[in-house]
Amino acid sequence: MNTNKVNENQSIFALGEKFNNKNFSGDVWLKMLVDRDNDFNCPIGNVTFTPSCRNSWHKHFGGQILLVTSGEGYYQEEGKEIRLLKTGDVVLIEPNVKHWHGATPNSCFSHLSIETNVEKGGVVWLEPVSDSDYNSYKAK
Numbered sequence: 001m002n003t004n005k006v007n008e009n010q011s012i013f014a015l016g017e018k019f020n021n022k023n024f025s026g027d028v029w030l031k032m033l034v035d036r037d038n039d040f041n042c043p044i045g046n047v048t049f050t051p052s053c054r055n056s057w058h059k060h061f062g063g064q065i066l067l068v069t070s071g072e073g074y075y076q077e078e079g080k081e082i083r084l085l086k087t088g089d090v091v092l093i094e095p096n097v098k099h100w101h102g103a104t105p106n107s108c109f110s111h112l113s114i115e116t117n118v119e120k121g122g123v124v125w126l127e128p129v130s131d132s133d134y135n136s137y138k139a140k
Contacts, residue, residue: 011048013033013069013112015029016029016030017029017030017031019047023058023125024049024054024056024102025052025055026050026051026052026054027050027053028048028049028050028053028055029047030045030046030047030048031046032045033045033046036115041118042114042115043114043115044112045112045113046110046111046112047110047112047113048110049073049110050108051103051104051105052102052103052134053102053103054100054102054103054134055100055129056125057078057099057100057125057127057128057129058099058124058125059097059099059123060096060122060123060124061095061117061120062095062117062118062119062120063092063095063097063115063116064113064114065091065112066085066093066111067089067090067112067114068086068087068090068091068111069087069110069111069112070109071103071104071107071108071109072085072104072107073085073102073104073111074100074102074103074134074137075100075101076099076101076133077093078097078099081138082137082138084104084139085101085109085111095117102134104137
């Protein structure tokens with residue numbers, strides 16, 4: 001995988017469109033695989049971050065599942081240490097847990113974002129992740 005720029009071939013899913021949103025600190029692409037208004041009631045998006053890009057702190061009323069499909073990323077819940085994510089990792093995020101996720105400084109990062117229990121409500125965006133929080137990762 002090319003770690004310096006987004007590569008269409010780094011994931012088995014389409015890259016999608018560049019997603020301009022104030023809740024992301026850098027360049028990110030989104031391809032919805034299952035729409036929000038789908039009868040399956042389980043929106044699934046392929047999200048691709050460029051190196052150092054991360055989303056703001058947020059929470060999902062119904063919870064969220066992340067399936068890492070390529071690259072390396074970070075995941076952090078409020079009050080806990082950052083977790084390094086690699087291809088094949090699964091993150092189960094309980095409802096209403098404040099968290100963020102994004103790419104490491106040297107790698108693009110893609111994951112499937114699965115919203116669960118969507119009848120309980122969508123995402124609530126909070127403050128941006130500070131550089132000091134982002135840079136607090138400690139390798140184990």
